[in-house]
Structures are given as C-alpha cells and as structure tokens.
Amino acid sequence: MVNAASVSVRGLRLAARAAPILGNPLNVVAIALIALFAACALLAPLLAPYDPLVQDLGARLQPPSSLHWLGTDSLGRDIASRILYGARISLVIGVVVVVSAGVFGTVVGLIAGYAGGLVDEALMRLTEVFLAFPALILAMAIAGALGPSLTNAIIAIAAVTWAVYARLTRGQILSLRQREFVEAARAMGASWVRILWHHLLPNVLAPLMIQASFDLGSSIIAAAGLSFIGFGAQPPTPEWGVMISEGRNYISTQPWLSLFPGLAILLAVGSFNLLGDGLRDAFDPRLRRSD
C-alpha cells in the first residue's frame, strides 16, 4: 500500500515536472527529432540500404536517385547508409562526452562548493585554467598529442567540457549549502557524502540537465570539426565530419557529398539545442516570463 502510494506520488511529481516541458510544442518537436536521431542510430543496420563501407567504383559520384537516395561518394559508397551509421557514432560521442565530463565536473563542483576554503580555491583555479583555453584549440592540441583517433577526440572534448559543469555545480552549491534543509540534515548527523548525494545533488540537476542538452550538440560539432581537420575519426569510418571532409574537393561539382552529412549534423545539434532552450524555459520561471 505504502509502496503504491509512494509510486503514485512519484508519478504525479514526474507529471508535474514534465507538464511545462511537454506543454511547449517546440519541445515536442525537439524530443521527436531526438527520438528519430536515436532510432536511426540504433536501427542503422536495419534501415541502411547498403553496407556503409562497401565500395562500388562503377557507381561513384552518383547524384541522389531512387537507387541511392542521397547519392554516392567518390568510392561509390551509399551516402544515406553512411549517414545512418554516422548517427551511431555521433550519438556515442555526445553521450560519452556528456556523461564523463558531466560526472567528473559535477563531482569537482560538489566538492569545491561544499568544502569551501582552500579546496574550493584550488579546484576553482584549476577550472579557470581549463576555461581560459578556446575549447577547440585545446581539444586539437590534446587530440594531436594523443594521436588522431575517434577515442582520443572524445577524450579531448571531455577534457575541455568538464570545467563548465564544475563551475555550474559549485555556484549552485554555494547558494544551497546554508539553506535550512541542509542545516537540518547536518544537525541530524548526516555524513557529508549523504548531504551531497541526497540533499544537494538533486537540487542542482535541473541546470546540469540544461547544460547537458546543449553539450550533447556541441560535442557532436566539436568531434566532427576535429575529424574534419584530421584529428578525430579516420577514413573510412562513416563519421559525419570525415564525410564532409571527403566531399570537400567535390563541392563545386558534386555538392551532395558534403551537403547531406552537414544537414544531418545541423538537424541533430539543432534538436538538442532546441530541447536545451525548452528545458531552460521550463525550469527557470524568470526566463519563461521574459520569453
């Protein structure tokens, strides 16, 4: 009985939180696009009409047709199939970067904000150092130093992304740690781990989710950018940045080689950014009023 009641209360809370998000039609569009993107990524082997790596030199540089919906590239590979498989890679990049950078940065921010004093000072100086670098230049230096590969590009992007989460979390913790519910938990003898995990973290999740939504998109762009200049995924991997780079020399004669992978990036990143905007409006009443 108690369980059923708590489940229904939890359900009601969830519905109350989801209402402002789903009440905005733009958010529904964003969620639908993200679902489509995820479906393409997960079902690529079923949806793709051709093997993304198989070359067919007899059918090279074909314009879009009923046989090849988005045309073929300079080695006769089907662009639509490569874009579908590329969605898998982009989704993995976005999720791995956001989860690793988000978790690391949040832990750093929680510790800095809660501990205060010298620990806070040292961790925030470290954060400032990472924020001083223009992200792509630092990511390029790291990816160049580790050697060009998709894994190293992901490490590089995560390394320049975590600091934002640290600063964001720390700022939230500073405003929360003197609040009554934290004082009460402390007075009841809760350990600092318990206070951080059960009392503070749930209250900083909303801004972190908004940031994560934007970073899912920006990490896809950053990884594609690194691959484009040769520091990320390597040919023949069907990664979108690699595909744009491969189409570069054909931009005057066969523009579809670069056009469609770029549109795929724009659509995927745009839907994450749209969702980020929607989450921000839903979670921040001040912004909702001004929007």
Next chain:
Amino acid sequence: MRFLGFLTRRIVGIAAVMVGVSIITFAISHVIPADPVAAALGDHATDQQIAAFRAEYHLDRPLPEQYLTYVNGLLHGDLGRSIRTRRPVSDDLFDSFPATIELSLAALLVAILVGIPAGVWSAIARGRLPDHLVRLASLVGGSIPVFWLGLIVIGLFYYQLGWLPGGARIDTFVAPPPTRTGLYTIDSLIAGDFEALRSSILHLVLPALTLGYFSTAVIARMTRSSMLEVLGQDYMRTARAKGLQERLVVMRHGLRNALIPTVTILGLTFGSLLSGAVLTETIFSWPGLGRYATAAAIALDFPAVLGVTLLAAIVYPIANLLVDIAYFWLDPRTQRG
C-alpha cells in the same frame, strides 16, 4: 580606487591562470605517446641526427628541467623554434596573428551589426513572424558546423555564382599593402591603395560571415532576452507616458540598458571566434593562427602548438578583462558596489 583594486585583482588572477595554462600546455606536449623526433626527421634519421635534435629541443632533459627551460624562455619572449618551419615560433605567431585578428574582428563586427538589431527587432515583434524568423536563424546559427557552412558558401558564392573570392587574403594579382598593422584592410587604407583595399575586403566577406554567424546568433538571443526584460520596466512606461516617440523610447531608454548584458558576452564570444577561426581558416586557406595551429599539430610540432595554445589562452582572458573594464564603466551600479 575601486577600479584600481578591481583591475589589480583581475591581473593577479590572470597571471595565476597563465601559470596553470603553461603547465597544462607543457604537459599535453610532453606526455604524449607519439614521437616528435620521428615526426620531424622521418624514419631514416641517423642516431647522431636524432641525438642532435633531442639536444637542440632539450628533449633529452628531465621533464621538470624542460618545463623550467620553457618558462624561462617564455619570460624572455622565446617560444622555441618550430620543428616544421625551422623559424622561431614567436616570429611565426607574429606573422600569422594579424590575419586571425583581422578575420575575428570582421566576424565580431558582423555579429554586432547584425545580431543587435536582429535581437531588438525580435523583442519588439515578440510572438510575430519577425520574432520567429530571428529565433529560427539564431537556433540554426548555434547549431551549424562552421566548417560545413564555409564549404557551402564557397560552393555557392564562389563556384556557382562567382560573386566572391573563396580563399586567401588578397587577389594573387594584387600586391599586399606595405605592412604597418598586418591587417590588410587597415594597411591598404593607410597606404591609400584602394585596389588592395577592395580586394582585401572582398576576400574577407565570406570567411567573416561564416565565422560571425555563430556569434551573431548568440548576440541576437542575448539582446532579445535582455530587451524583453527592459521593455517591461517602469521607466519605459514613464518614457512612453511623457509622450516620447516609440522609436526614441526603444533606442534611448530600452537599447542602452539592454546592451549591458550583451557587452558582457562579447568577451566570451571572442573566445568562440578564436576556436571557430581554426576551422574557418582551414576552409578558406586564410594564413592565420588557426591554419598554422592545424599544420603544426599534424606535424607534431610541439613548440608551435604550445605557442598557439598559449597565445590563445592569453588573448581570451585579456579580451574578457577588456570587456569587464567596459562593463565597469557602462554600469554605474558596479562602481558603487
């Protein structure tokens, strides 16, 4: 006095960050698994050549010693010698920096000239077609890969329409102006060379629009949101009640106040411009820091990569400092505390 205290604190903070920056750039370049010697000399170098190379670049010393040598050099303006170009890195940076500054400033100009009016227009027409169009254009601007946009505009405006040049800083048949600032547009003006001025402006259009689109989107969104907040303030109602024309109310009372938050993000925008410049310069064969950095990183040219990263990490906080100073003067509340 308050200003001096503020300035001193910020400069000390930047100096501390610079120490951290130098440690990180150094660590990145010296904990790598790839071999810089093989990259510079190839696979057929003799043992003597390798030893001489390692000695010349201090690669045979312990890491702390290499770092101290590096910092000592930095303090004397010595960034080492590029493995790829065989020139002092400071000379290479000095040569390529003006091209990046010219491109970034042009992009920033585009962002300000387009972004602010678009944001104001969007706020005034809230909920109507112009607002939706500006918001859509801002969403696209924040989501579009700059290197792809560069390729598409080259394909369209250079290859298909033939309206604008698709790369380089100036026409091959036009002599660059004598170097004063390193910025071709300014140098052409100083020299009174209008052929060079025309050519350098035309060459700047596509890369500046490409690089500036993201910042335009950021500035338009920021201006729209702060303008919406300002439009609801009591002093706006008072200005209207006084019988002022709507245009004057918006421009004199609204925009001046709405611009304060926009100014604060200009510094941050400059950082994203530097990142974007790497890819834009690669696409447009623009001989600036970005193209230099890419070529250096591909060649495992550590001193050069360190130099660019360090310079970028110095420019970014300094740009933010300048913006903070502007903010300090713009907003009287910060001076009162």
